Amino acid sequence: MMVCVSPIRPDQSRSEYVNQNDQCCKNPLLDPFKCKITIRNDLKMSTTTLDPVERLLDNVEQGNSIIKNPNVLRHDYIPERILHRDKQQELVTQSLIPLYKKSIPPNLLVYGKPGTGKTLVVRKVLNQIQNRVDKNSYQIKIATTNAKDQSNLYNVLVDLGRQLGLKSKKTPDDKLWLPSTGLSISEVFNRILYVIEKNKLNTVFVIDEIDHLAKLVDKTGKDVLYSITRANLKLKNGSLSLIGISNDVRFKDKLDPRVISTLSEEELVFPGYETNEIKEILEDRVPLAFEENSVSSGALNLCASMACREHGDARRAIKLLDVAAKTAELKQDSSITDEHIRLASQRIEVDKESQQLNAFSLHEKLLVITIMKSPNISTGDVYAAYKSLCKVIQQNTLTQRRVTQMLNEIELSGLITGKMIHQGIHGNTKKFNLTVSPDLVKNTLKSNEIFVDIL
Numbered sequence: 001m002m003v004c005v006s007p008i009r010p011d012q013s014r015s016e017y018v019n020q021n022d023q024c025c026k027n028p029l030l031d032p033f034k035c036k037i038t039i040r041n042d043l044k045m046s047t048t049t050l051d052p053v054e055r056l057l058d059n060v061e062q063g064n065s066i067i068k069n070p071n072v073l074r075h076d077y078i079p080e081r082i083l084h085r086d087k088q089q090e091l092v093t094q095s096l097i098p099l100y101k102k103s104i105p106p107n108l109l110v111y112g113k114p115g116t117g118k119t120l121v122v123r124k125v126l127n128q129i130q131n132r133v134d135k136n137s138y139q140i141k142i143a144t145t146n147a148k149d150q151s152n153l154y155n156v157l158v159d160l161g162r163q164l165g166l167k168s169k170k171t172p173d174d175k176l177w178l179p180s181t182g183l184s185i186s187e188v189f190n191r192i193l194y195v196i197e198k199n200k201l202n203t204v205f206v207i208d209e210i211d212h213l214a215k216l217v218d219k220t221g222k223d224v225l226y227s228i229t230r231a232n233l234k235l236k237n238g239s240l241s242l243i244g245i246s247n248d249v250r251f252k253d254k255l256d257p258r259v260i261s262t263l264s265e266e267e268l269v270f271p272g273y274e275t276n277e278i279k280e281i282l283e284d285r286v287p288l289a290f291e292e293n294s295v296s297s298g299a300l301n302l303c304a305s306m307a308c309r310e311h312g313d314a315r316r317a318i319k320l321l322d323v324a325a326k327t328a329e330l331k332q333d334s335s336i337t338d339e340h341i342r343l344a345s346q347r348i349e350v351d352k353e354s355q356q357l358n359a360f361s362l363h364e365k366l367l368v369i370t371i372m373k374s375p376n377i378s379t380g381d382v383y384a385a386y387k388s389l390c391k392v393i394q395q396n397t398l399t400q401r402r403v404t405q406m407l408n409e410i411e412l413s414g415l416i417t418g419k420m421i422h423q424g425i426h427g428n429t430k431k432f433n434l435t436v437s438p439d440l441v442k443n444t445l446k447s448n449e450i451f452v453d454i455l
């Protein structure tokens with residue numbers, strides 16, 4: 001059967017091929033050439049009628065696709081109207097009015113669960129202010145970064161500093177040089193102040209998902225963050241204000257109280273959307289994103305109510321519609337129905353859980369596998385079973401203390417649950433179970449060779 005896997009050159013017609021192998025075999029089953037012909041015929045058929053790539057491309061060509069403009073469904077798309085956020089737009093604008101009046105705005109902290117429109121509103125207000133200010137008479141510089149995408153505070157500052165014009169390559173003026181590594185955090189900050197002062201920049205730093213920064217800052221980091229929030233005391237020309245956007249409402253507990261008090265000179269909370277609000281946001285986007293009549297009203301209602309259950313998350317609603325549309329297109333259905341939305345929701349959930357699992361460390365993954373293999377397992381037994389898995393895959397074991405700590409951390413992620421069981425005079429023990437299906441764990445981890453023998 002080796003012949004069956006031999007590639008077929010596109011320029012090689014079948015007759016040429018026959019001539020090259022002009023030999024005959026009486027038994028067709030033993031005839032490698034016959035076998036080759038049959039398989040090649042199948043392959044040829046599949047490229048014209050069944051090939052999934054061709055089929056989807058054909059659909060698009062024949063106008064059978066549902067999605068008209070995929071950009072409208074991207075998370076960074078700025079819609080023409082921002083619905084149900086007038087008050088928040090007003091408050092952000094009000095906080096930034098000093099910038100428009102050529103003075104220094106206060107630092108602002110914006111809070112709210114994911115998908116409540118924080119990033120969108122802040123971007124829109126800053127864009128509009130910037131468009132109105134006469135660039136010749138007043139230099140406004142807005143630099144934005146997302147702390148989630150950076151691995152440390154140094155990188156956060158480099159990202160912002162470069163947007164102010166600091167260079168990655170050495171410059172004649174040493175202080176305008178901002179290398180990607182090697183300086184102390186406080187020196188990076190000094191160079192940022194230098195460029196602001198030198199060019200008289202009225203600067204706004206927007207640090208989105210600033211809650212991730214709490215994890216990135218050490219002792220010196222805390223001091224620098226404090227200095228950033230009070231930079232104006234040092235600047236004679238130009239200014240620096242900070243807008244922090246946080247998805248984590250408990251973020252304040254994690255930062256130095258000194259930083260918090262200067263960072264949140266003004267605060268604004270974004271509530272979750274109601275179901276009807278999400279529905280209207282979707283209705284605004286549907287005609288731009290999809291072909292006419294391709295979303296049933298039932299599907300839209302379901303989508304809005306599912307996203308509302310998830311703390312009124314507009315991003316989730318848009319993502320649900322996007323995934324549902326792709327599901328419908330794959331099935332060659334002409335419109336998005338409730339069923340597609342339900343399937344999309346399951347798919348997103350599985351993706352989310354498997355991404356969470358993928359982000360775990362090796363030993364955290366081993367603990368999840370341990371619990372998958374022995375449901376309802378006690379803390380002590382987890383440790384024994386984990387040690388034997390480590391032996392199989394030839395890894396050093398962590399201490400029992402660390403493992404217990406790790407189990408608590410994994411429990412916080414929601415992928416496992418631990419239930420305290422009272423055992424009378426024997427004290428208490430915790431019993432662990434997976435909250436996701438064993439298949440999800442296996443499918444997520446099977447691509448990593450290290451786990452092959454223990455899954």
Ligand SMILES: Nc1ncnc2c1ncn2[C@@H]1O[C@H](COP(=O)(O)OP(=O)(O)O)[C@@H](O)[C@H]1O
Pocket residue numbers: 074075076077078079081082083084085112113114115116117118119120121247281314315318
């Ligand atoms: N009021 C709104 N009107 C229109 N689209 C919105 C609105 N609020 C949020 N969105 C959309 O929902 C998604 C998430 O919004 P975003 O501002 O990124 O949320 P957050 O920053 O709070 O997590 C984006 O695609 C955004 O365009």
Ligand SMILES: [Mg+2]
Pocket residue numbers: 115118119120208209245
């Ligand atoms: Mg955001």
